[in-house]
Amino acid sequence: MSSLKKQSSSLTEKAGISSPEITNVSAINQIKNKRRQQPTAEELISGILSGNRTSLSRAITLIESTNPEHAEKANQIIKGCLAHANKSVRVGITGVPGVGKSTFIEAFGTYLTQLGKKVAVLAVDPSSSISHGSILGDKTRMEELVKDENAFIRPSASGENLGGVARKTREAIILCEAGGFDTIIIETVGVGQSETAVHSMVDFFLLLKISGAGDELQGIKRGIMEMADAIVINKADGDNIKKANQAKLEFNRALHLFPPKKSNWQPKVTTCSAIAKEGISEIWNTISDYFEMTKESGFFQEKRHEQNQFWMMETINEQLKSNFYNQPEIISLLEQNKKAVQNDEISPFAAASELLKFYFSKDTK
Known part of the structure; x- marks a missing residue:
């Protein structure tokens, strides 16, 4: 009776597929070696x-x-x-979370590939300050563009880097250009008014906005608004068209309060619906007009030269920082000073000064 109950139990395991008795060890090792x-x-x-x-x-x-x-x-x-680099145009796209950056980039990128362009999208996802992880879901959101033979999408984590871009986005641009991509789109994490890093590596800076969420009030603030070469009010569809057009008027008024740009370009404001793919061609026409004007005036190349100098200085700063924190003596001394600072035995400034003094005296020996 007990054996009958055991056989009829839903927890009883059924026989599965057994492993083959003969295994090609040589083939397995070849696969492992190839992976290594x-x-x-x-x-x-x-x-x-x-x-x-x-x-x-x-x-x-x-x-x-x-x-x-x-x-x-x-x-x-x-x-x-x-x-083989420097043969592309670089467009930076930013905006607050929820503005529809990924949807816009998919519609914009698809439009460009239909024109015969080769498009690389460097999408930067925010990293958690707690787990230090990132979702990196841009490829999932751009279902149509990811299948396009003339498009390449690369999501990267921002890590601890500020400015809305990943630590090595600048170098990734060089590789994409060498790979034959003539249009590089950089999607930032959308951190608001601190997108200085992406502005220093692109030729055209596009700011995405939405209407009806109090976002148009940002138009009277400086900062990121001064960096923008164009402002696009997204989600201008359905009942939101009237609000989007009103926001367009507000932003146009706000832009006239700012001093003229060094390029003499007057930033444009337009509306679009990324999900309905409306207004995309007008945006590309605006960007094309900007490139034509700045190349004729020489500003395009001048800006590229300034950006190269900026990134030389940034690379020096990064390598100095990396070298400092990877010194074994500094690692040990840093822990000691951390405890001393926590116990109020030394001020943070004196501790930092002591560490730097030790680092530079060691480095010159």
Whole structure:
């Protein structure tokens, strides 16, 4: 009776598929060894220049790595691609969370590929300050664009980097340009009025807004508004069309209060519906007009030169910081000073001064 109950129990396991008795050990080892093999810098450069997406993705992963062992290889790849870069236009797109950046970029990117453009989207997702993780869901949101043969989407985590971009976005642009992409779109995390980093690496800065959410009040504030070369009020569809047109008037008034731009370009305000794909062509016409004007005046190239100088200084700062925090003696001394600061045995400023003094005296020996 007990055995009958045991057989009729819903918890009884059924026999599954057993593992084959004969296993090709050689084939398994070959697969494992292939996975362990890492392509050389020369192989990755060759792959990027020939338009291989896998090589491009692997190279970006390498330059984003914080492992010091990867730095030299990453620098070789950047150096090898540099001669083939600077042949694209770079468009930065920002806006508050919920403004529809991903939907807009998909509609905008699809429109550009239909014109025969090759589009690379470098999308930056915010990282959690608690878990330090990121969702990186941009490919999921851009279902149509991700299937396009003339588009490449690369999501990256912002990490602790401020300014709405990832730590190595600038280098990723170089690799994408070497890969043959003529239009680079950078989607920022949308942190509001501190998008200075993305502004320093793009040719055209587009600010997405929405109406009916109090967002038009931001038009009277300086900061990010002064950086924008165009303002686009998204979600101008259905019952929201009237509100979007009203917001357009408000932003136009606000822009006239700002001093003229160095480029002599007057920022444009327009409306669109990314989900209905309306108003997209007008936005590209505005961007094209900007490029035509700034290239004729020489401002386009002048801005590129200024950006190169800016990123040289940023790279120096980053490498000094990395070198400082990776010194074994500094790591040990830093922990001691942290405890001393917490116990009010020394001020934070004196502790910092002591650490820097030790670092520079050690470095000059």
